[in-house]
Amino acid sequence: xxxxxxxxxxxGTNIAGVVDCAKVAEVAKDFPGVEYSVxxxxxxxxxxxxxxxxxxxxxxxxxxxVASCSPRMxxxxxxxxxxxxxxxxxxxxxxxIREHCSWVHMNEKEKATEKxxxxxxxxxxxxxxxxxxxxxxxxVTDRALxxxxxxxxxxxxxxxxxxxxxxxxxxxxxxxxxxxxxxxKTFPTLDCSACILTPKxxxxxxxxxINLITYSEIEKVEGFVGNFxxxxxxxxxxxxxxxxxxxxxxxxxxxxxxxxxxELAMSKRRAIYTxxxxxxxxxxxIDRVNCTYFKTGKCGICQKVCMAGxxxxxxxxxxxxxxxxxxxVATGFELFDYSVYGEYGYGKYPDVITGLQxxxxxxxxxxxxxxxxxxxxxxxxxxxxxxxxxxxRDVAKGKSYCSKAxxxxxxxxxxxxxxxxxDSNVYIFYMDVRTAGKGYDEFYNRTREQYEANYIxxxxxxxxxxxxxxxxxxxxxxxxxxxxVEADLVVLATAMVAQPDAAKLAQKIGIGYDKDDLYxxxxxxxxxxxxxxxxxxxxxxxxxxxxxxESVAQGSAAAAKVCGLLSKSEMLTEPIVSxxxxxxxAGCEMCVPIxxxxxxxxxxxxxxxxxxxxxxxxxxxxxxxxxxxxxxxVTCRSAAINLKHFTDEQILAEVNALCL
Amino acid sequence: MSVNEVExxxxxxxxxxxxxxxxxxxxxxxxxxxxxYPPNAxxxxxxxxxxxxxQFIIKAFQRGVDGVLxxxxxxxxxxxxxxxxxxRRRFLLMRRLMEYMGMEPERLQNRWIxxxxxxxxxxxxxxxxxxxxxxxxxxxxxxxxxxN
Numbered sequence: 144x145x146x147x148x149x150x151x152x153x154x155g156t157n158i159a160g161v162v163d164c165a166k167v168a169e170v171a172k173d174f175p176g177v178e179y180s181v182x183x184x185x186x187x188x189x190x191x192x193x194x195x196x197x198x199x200x201x202x203x204x205x206x207x208x209v210a211s212c213s214p215r216m217x218x219x220x221x222x223x224x225x226x227x228x229x230x231x232x233x234x235x236x237x238x239x240i241r242e243h244c245s246w247v248h249m250n251e252k253e254k255a256t257e258k259x260x261x262x263x264x265x266x267x268x269x270x271x272x273x274x275x276x277x278x279x280x281x282x283v284t285d286r287a288l289x290x291x292x293x294x295x296x297x298x299x300x301x302x303x304x305x306x307x308x309x310x311x312x313x314x315x316x317x318x319x320x321x322x323x324x325x326x327x328k329t330f331p332t333l334d335c336s337a338c339i340l341t342p343k344x345x346x347x348x349x350x351x352x353i354n355l356i357t358y359s360e361i362e363k364v365e366g367f368v369g370n371f372x373x374x375x376x377x378x379x380x381x382x383x384x385x386x387x388x389x390x391x392x393x394x395x396x397x398x399x400x401x402x403x404x405x406e407l408a409m410s411k412r413r414a415i416y417t418x419x420x421x422x423x424x425x426x427x428x429i430d431r432v433n434c435t436y437f438k439t440g441k442c443g444i445c446q447k448v449c450m451a452g453x454x455x456x457x458x459x460x461x462x463x464x465x466x467x468x469x470x471x472v473a474t475g476f477e478l479f480d481y482s483v484y485g486e487y488g489y490g491k492y493p494d495v496i497t498g499l500q501x502x503x504x505x506x507x508x509x510x511x512x513x514x515x516x517x518x519x520x521x522x523x524x525x526x527x528x529x530x531x532x533x534x535x536r537d538v539a540k541g542k543s544y545c546s547k548a549x550x551x552x553x554x555x556x557x558x559x560x561x562x563x564x565x566d567s568n569v570y571i572f573y574m575d576v577r578t579a580g581k582g583y584d585e586f587y588n589r590t591r592e593q594y595e596a597n598y599i600x601x602x603x604x605x606x607x608x609x610x611x612x613x614x615x616x617x618x619x620x621x622x623x624x625x626x627x628v629e630a631d632l633v634v635l636a637t638a639m640v641a642q643p644d645a646a647k648l649a650q651k652i653g654i655g656y657d658k659d660d661l662y663x664x665x666x667x668x669x670x671x672x673x674x675x676x677x678x679x680x681x682x683x684x685x686x687x688x689x690x691x692x693e694s695v696a697q698g699s700a701a702a703a704k705v706c707g708l709l710s711k712s713e714m715l716t717e718p719i720v721s722x723x724x725x726x727x728x729a730g731c732e733m734c735v736p737i738x739x740x741x742x743x744x745x746x747x748x749x750x751x752x753x754x755x756x757x758x759x760x761x762x763x764x765x766x767x768x769x770x771x772x773x774x775x776x777v778t779c780r781s782a783a784i785n786l787k788h789f790t791d792e793q794i795l796a797e798v799n800a801l802c803l
Numbered sequence: 804m805s806v807n808e809v810e811x812x813x814x815x816x817x818x819x820x821x822x823x824x825x826x827x828x829x830x831x832x833x834x835x836x837x838x839x840y841p842p843n844a845x846x847x848x849x850x851x852x853x854x855x856x857x858q859f860i861i862k863a864f865q866r867g868v869d870g871v872l873x874x875x876x877x878x879x880x881x882x883x884x885x886x887x888x889x890x891r892r893r894f895l896l897m898r899r900l901m902e903y904m905g906m907e908p909e910r911l912q913n914r915w916i917x918x919x920x921x922x923x924x925x926x927x928x929x930x931x932x933x934x935x936x937x938x939x940x941x942x943x944x945x946x947x948x949x950x951n
Contacts, residue, residue, distance in 0.1 A: 213827075213831045213834070214848070215823075215827070215828060215831060216831075239831075239846070239848075241834060242830065242831040242833075242834025242835065243830055243831075243834060243846050244842070246834040246835070246837050247833055247834050247837070247838060247839055247840055247842075247925075248839065248840075248842040249837065249839060250839065251842050254814075254842040255842055257842070258842045258845065261845055262845060265845065265847065653884075655884060657879075658879070675882060675883075675884070719850070737885075737889065739883055739884040739885045739886070770883060771850055772850055772851040772853060772854065772882075772883035772886050773849070773850050773851055773853065773854030773886075774851065774853040774854070774883065774885070774886050774889055776854065776856065777853065777854065777855070777856045777857075777889070777893070778889075786850070786854065789849060789850055789854060791856065791858070791859075794847065794849065794854075794856075794859055795858075795859065795862055797847050798818065798847070798859060798862055798863045798866060798868075799862075799866060801816070801818060801845050801847075801863075801866075801868070802816070802863070802866035802867050802868060
């Protein structure tokens with residue numbers, strides 16, 4: 144027979160003001176198994192905890208029930224307390240008589256007391272069946288993986304590497320740098336983006352603890368916190384990285400030209416290419432889809448001109464499996480495909496461009512060498528119209544959220560137009576101007592006052608061509624008048640959206656994503672870089688729209704979490720996991736697909752039946768992967784799987800107790 | 804005591820299976836906000852609504868509980884990614900089974916309450932308490948050997 148001690152807390156008057164605590168303690172004495180019962184003003188206080196420890200010793204208690212606040216508040220406190228009293232930490236249960244009783248039944252004192260008694264009774268019934276559980280230790284691999292080599296990923300990798308851990312950055316493009324490499328200037332300081340990014344890229348590539356794995360993708364993620372086995376597909380570069388000197392002759396001689404992704408189709412690149420001159424690693428890859436040699440088997444010019452003999456057409460995709468202790472997902476964003484807005488004339492008018500294309504137009508290393516020229520006739524535009532919230536804050540056609548950075552980058556674009564083009568006019572159609580951030584609102588005001596950008600509050604209903612002008616028709620809702628602007632160039636502030644394959648990657652890693660395929664953090668306020676999968680962290684715009692400072696901050700935050708995890712060679716795991724009773728398991732494999740963590744595998748055991756050795760398959764739970772949801776327990780037809788600490792017996796005991 | 808008096812004194816007893824991450828947290832929030840609701844519901848904490856075995860529900864009715872609420876995170880928001888989808892399917896089957904057994908299916912309820920929806924906890928428990936009160940005591944499945 145178990146000896147249970149019941150400790151009823153007054154929580155000052157929070158509980159005692161409604162519930163008759165003395166009565167609860169008195170009645171609890173008669174519950175089966177209860178040896179000792181007492182009430183006290185503050186159980187969580189030092190004297191309260193001492194009282195519990197003393198009572199355990201004096202009354203030889205082996206189970207404890209604390210009737211007080213929510214276990215979400217103080218379960219850890221009391222687990223430590225009973226451990227200090229010499230019991231297993233899991234020999235304590237809490238009855239929530241504050242949040243679930245006294246605070247919500249303030250006017251029904253008698254019924255609240257009755258309910259408190261019931262809750263204590265349930266906790267007593269459960270705690271009697273509590274089994275001793277031990278936290279296990281698992282080894283931690285001292286190596287981190289950063290997926291995505293944009294600014295967030297680079298920052299995370301540098302911070303982790305500086306703390307002394309080995310980091311691999313996997314980037315699917317031929318170069319790291321991400322979207323920030325395409326941007327011209329950064330708000331609100333108008334720093335040159337490349338000037339602040341490229342040193343970071345160089346630092347990442349030359350850091351002794353960082354390995355760049357570019358032109359590679361994540362194929363498969365197995366394992367669990369501390370021990371992820373990640374399969375990385377190294378796509379065939381067709382260029383031997385060890386031999387290539389990066390001289391660039393091959394890129395000059397290559398005869399096939401295609402639209403450059405980096406320049407957003409505003410200029411051409413070759414089939415053997417680096418995305419941009421400052422690329423890191425600055426060694427080319429062959430785009431096999433557009434390469435004449437791969438299409439026809441003829442050409443081979445790049446191989447002939449390469450002095451180092453680095454071009455190797457026979458390369459194939461390689462798969463490497465590496466073990467990591469932690470993963471940072473920093474896959475960034477893509478731009479919203481605004482073709483759903485027919486009124487903006489997507490594809491019809493070459494002079495309607497996106498904000499990112501505009502960045503390339505003003506960039507000194509861009510297709511126009513930094514001179515703003517419209518794509519159609521390369522003339523300098525005089526009237527430039529900006530349209531904000533293209534795809535953002537539009538539940539019907541776009542995304543419901545605000546993309547956050549567009550108000551600021553549009554203001555930045557407006558100042559750049561005014562600075563670069565004399566006598567230019569800027570018109571900005573907006574829904575709201577949202578410029579929260581250090582120095583942001585000041586920047587916006589400067590744009591309006593000093594650079595005289597015309598902010599027009601209203602949406603654009605139509606853009607159409609008239610001669611070589613684009614007529615932008617909309618409404619100024621502040622004066623309730625229709626407006627028409629003759630524009631030379633229209634720039635759309637398109638929404639930031641998740642990468643098209645974001646959901647697929649999330650499924651590979653086993654992290655959550657929302658309706659917009661943005662990755663979900665463990666808690667929006669208190670765990671903003673963690674995911675629900677232990678050991679996987681988020682950084683940058685893959686979690687939600689962010690500007691550069693926020694992405695960098697989140698990259699550093701994720702790095703801090705990774706360092707915390709990797710700083711120890713072993714880590715403790717929560718013992719509340721499923722376990723299989725192999726005697727009862729029929730090997731039906733129903734539990735295998737239901738597990739969201741792929742923690743259940745089938746294994747073969749041999750056993751002696753009637754003097755013969757027989758082999759059969761049974762389920763086996765990987766306690767490192769199991770997160771303790773209990774979905775498998777309900778699926779098991781032979782009740783062979785049980786969830787520790789929430790066993791069928793424990794829950795049924797609670798149900799029984801409630802009805803006694 | 805006459806039968807009528809017993810009947811008048813009767814208060815519905817409702818068992819709530821609340822998932823640790825959403826509904827239990829929501830109920831804590833209702834407490835923090837001092838949102839008052841009838842004291843008939845007893846909340847039993849489970850890690851996930853997907854942990855609730857239909858067996859628990861049937862046993863509860865056998866032991867004389869008048870109503871059962873299974874509450875978890877909103878579909879798509881499950882802490883364990885998919886747990887509440889299984890709850891949803893089981894709930895539909897369980898309701899069919901209850902009809903088959905001759906029980907009022909309304910005695911079993913299923914709601915999605917997130918950790919930030921304190922007022923919804925108040926509203927749902929108030930609503931369900933009234934609904935079960937209108938149905939009267941659970942006599943169909945109640946096994947009196949458990950109730951002396």
